[in-house]
Amino acid sequence: MKILIIDDEESIRYSLGLKLSKIEGVELLMAGTGEEGLEILKREAIKLAIIDIKLPGIDGIEVLKQINQIKIDTVVIMITYMSEVRLAVKAMKMGAYDYYTKPFSLSEIKKSVESVLAFIQKRSEIEVDQSGINGFIGSDESILQIKDTVKRIVNSGINTNILIQGESGSGKEVIAKYIYDSFGSNRPYVALNCAAVPKSLQESILFGYEKGAFTEAREQRIGLLEKANGGILFLDEIGDMDLDLQAKLLRVLENKQFKRVGGTDDIAFEAMVISATNKKIREEITYDHFRLDLYYRLNIIPINVIPLRQRRQDIPLLVSHFIDYYQQKMNTSIIGVTDEAMALLTSYEWLGNVRELKNTIERIMILSDRRYIDVDDLPKDVFFEVGSNTGMDGNLENAEREVIVQSLAKNQYNITKTANDLGISRTTLRNKMEKYRIDKP
Ligand SMILES: Nc1ncnc2c1ncn2[C@@H]1O[C@H](COP(=O)(O)OP(=O)(O)OP(=O)(O)O)[C@@H](O)[C@H]1O
Secondary structure, X not given: OEEEEEOOOHHHHHHHHHHHOOOOOOEEEEEOOHHHHHHHXXXXXXXXXXXXXXXXXXXXXXXXXXXXXXXXXXXXXXXXXHHHHHHHHHHHHOOOOEEEEEOOOHHHHHHHHHHHHHHHHHHHHHOXXXXXXXXXXXXXXXXXXXXXXXXXXXXXXXXXXXXXXXXXXXXXXXXXXXXXXXXXXXXXXXXXXXXXXXXXXXXXXXXXXXXXXXXXXXXXXXXXXXXXXXXXXXXXXXXXXXXXXXXXXXXXHHHOEEXXXXXXXXXXXXXXXXXXXXXXHHHHHHOOOOOHHHHHHHOOEEEEOOOHHHOOOHHHHHHHHHHHHHHHHHOOOOOEEOHHHHHHHHHOOOOOXXXXXXXXXXXXXXXXXXXXXXXXXXXXXXXXXXHOOOOOOHHHHHHHHHHHHHHHHHOOOOHHHHHHHHOOXXXXXXXXXXXXXXXXX
């Protein structure tokens, strides 16, 4: 399994590398900057990335953001100083698996990495077939409206263009697939994730090329526009499309034809174009990062997916959908969620939207051997973000008290260690101990 360490401190790369290289089957890669690390992440199948938050150039949080965008399923662990634990907690909300605080014990990190690798191994065993998980689940009014819009598009039989906007992880790709499935035919479905492909390669991938068009073009290659003919072209993260290419795409959409790179023949283009973006496209237009004319062409039918926190009634539905799915795949003991845990899951902010919820359930299903997911199975950030809301009812308060008591006991009532473990500040921990009348025994 390939592990990538991104840290600008050579001594950390060296010592961590030396320790982790003792784990059997591990291949280590190193990067001193976020940019270098991202290059490696795009090129290699990295299973685990250990990333320092503070880096020269783009920082660890930005690297994590880009990992989310290019949709690789690398598990991420952040490294941070105690004084920056808040950033690490933010990273966990963005999908990081865990964080280590400096200075750390190398032996503890080795142990922890071994258990993460066991988790990754177990997860890879169930990743054989994810098709069953692709349903478009939701009964919120906004989701029903989207389903209705899709029905109308299908009934009209017209090849229109659709722009899906929504936060990262809210289900834009799921909707694109849902549209495709709703046609119920064997049309082609071709996708390009603009964030995952370097801008310099986007054109040749989309348009294809003729033999000899440029030095590396040793033979003719058919592009995605051609492959999508008669079907659907899904342009994911359209906000990351190169500006020159935006102009060329606009011409294709207007003229309904194009030429391969280095080619002279016009090729007809007749397909539905579905684009998606989590960027605020209006702002991108203001900053001249995105062409207004292309926006109008793509946005014939707008679909806006609202964040999960604005359609909380869908959370229990999604939770049981994911539990059922993983239950069947892994045959785990978990078959449901306690009321207290569901209350927390429903109140949490889910800044990473459905993706974060799905990852949370998957992780608990792999790690827990209970029958019902309970409060202390939940990641610490889910627990404490909700726990700090004032409108918490008695049950949740009891649950929070219990987690604090357990964590204090585990850490021999060491305030710093416990606060660190729980991902909250020492002051917050002290306040909570006072509120719940928890005294040192
Ligand atoms: N309504 C839904 N029903 C079932 N699963 C969903 C739903 N919405 C999202 N998911 C799941 O959540 C994860 C993220 O969804 P998806 O990739 O569609 O998000 P996205 O909006 O395209 O994200 P990004 O902007 O980062 O590309 C996927 O694993 C998907 O299966």
